[in-house]
Amino acid sequence: MPAPAIDTDYLKAQLEALLSIPSPTGYTDTIVHYVSEELGRLGIDHSVTRRGAILACYRGHRQDGARAVVAHLDTLGATVKRIKDNGRLELVPIGHWSSRFAEGARVTLFTDEGSFRGSILPLKASGHTFNEEVDTQPVAWSQVEVRIDADSYDRKSTEALGVHVGDFVAIDPQPEFLDNGYIVSRHLDDKAGCAVSLAALKAMVDAKIETPVDVHFIFTITEEVGSGASAVLLDHVVSMVSIDNGTTAPGQNSSEFGATIAMADQVGPFDYHLTRKLIRLARENGIPHQRDVFRYYRSDSASALEGGADVRTALITFGIDASHGYERIHMHALESLAKLTVLYAASDVEISRDTEELAGIEGFTEQPHEPAPQHEDVPSPPAT
Structure with missing residues (x-):
């Protein structure tokens, strides 16, 4: 089939909507409701797990050998570690991120009684008071605190607001959508991936695309803390593609343009055959792409395998x-x-044997093992 038309206005609108809903890991109910409602508008059957992961199913010609496409709704954030004597809040991060990026952020504090606005500030925030110490204080979560925009001048007054240890702190995304196509925001990891999934589903519905097997579009809620897709794959799913971010940084091959296809991350290589199938689909359909390997990165694919799923996994990413x-x-x-x-x-479907949990060697895949052909146009080494 030719490369499908994608409604980029819809994709952008969904990303804006998702970014507007706070969803640090553990505080994802609101965004689960939103995505469930959007799936309903698209006419996609879906179910929600006890904790809130969403399993949407685009029906194919058969159920056995189903595929999964996975992205995560949860984001980084923080929780209240301690109410301090000055009324401010010590934090511990949700997910792995630097307090350097937390400094100056506007936040929403969610308590049992309701929400408050506030800011994350370094302990020595005022240059007029601390002079050069504002530039020499250490970078650590113990060096920042939340200033609540309410009457909270000491521990007692803050507790009177209904603030407790363990309350969630959501970080404002502050998104900007520029006319040249760039998008700048917090939490693009992985709300951009979720918007991609919704846009892909809309394209399939609009074009009435037929698929050989069921395709499960899964939205997980605990990827940032490592568990992600560990317990959401149904038994008949045999392959899984995660959509997440790929880092554009020195030493990486990712790009902010085209699709970046991950060959491996910190837990090891992705499935040889599924990864190369994606590369072939991109190449044959004129989709710009590149390959990359990530040293300090894991995705929903890793948590699925660690949870015991015997599925082929791959990771496609937007350069970030x-x-x-x-x-x-x-x-x-x-x-x-x-x-x-x-x-x-x-x-x-290229590996029909995958529908069987256990089978004989007949039909099992093969990887290239013969010497590569020598091409005549390859230059000879220089004479010594």
Whole structure:
């Protein structure tokens, strides 16, 4: 099939909507309701797990050998570690991110009684008071605190507001959508991936695309703390593609344009055959792409395997600058990923043996092992 048309206005609108809903890991109910309602508008059957992961199913010609496309709704954030004597709040982070990026952030504090606005400030925030010490204080979560925008001048007054240890702190995304296609915001990891999934689903519904097997679009809620897709795959799913961010940084091969296809992350290589199928689909359909390997990175694919799922896994990413900070991406990458996702969903089943949990060696895959052919146009080494 030709590369599908993606409604980029819809993709952008969904990303804006998702970014507007606070969803640090553990505080995701509101965004689960939103995505469930959007799936209903698209006419997609879906179910929600006890804790809130969403399993949407685009029906194919058969159930056995189903595919999964996974992105995560949860984001970084923080929780209240301690109410301090000055009425401010000590934090511990949700997920792995630097307090350097937390300094100066506007936040929403969610208590049992309701929410409050506030700011994350370094302990020595005033240059007029601390002079050069504002530049020499250490970078650590113990060096920042939340100033609540309410009457909270000591421990007692803060407790009187209904603030407790363990309350959630959501970080404002502060998104900007620029006319040149760049998007700058916190939490693009992985709300951009979720917007890609929704845009891919809309393209499939609009074009009435037929798929050989069911395709499960899964939205997880605990990826940032490591568990992600560990317990959401149904038994008949045999392959899984995660959509997440790929870091554009020195030493990496990711790009903010096109699709970046991950070959490996910190837990090891992705499935050889599934990864190369995605590369082939991108190449044959003119989708710009590149490959990358990530040293300090794991995704929903890793948690699925660690949870005991015997599935082929792959990871396709949008290049992101300053991941887990104030992030930047480009619409070109999101559109490229949405196209690749639809092409994968509609592609032929190539490893029919995968429908069996255990089977004989007949039909098992093979990897190249012969010497590579020598091409005549390869230059000879210089004479010594």
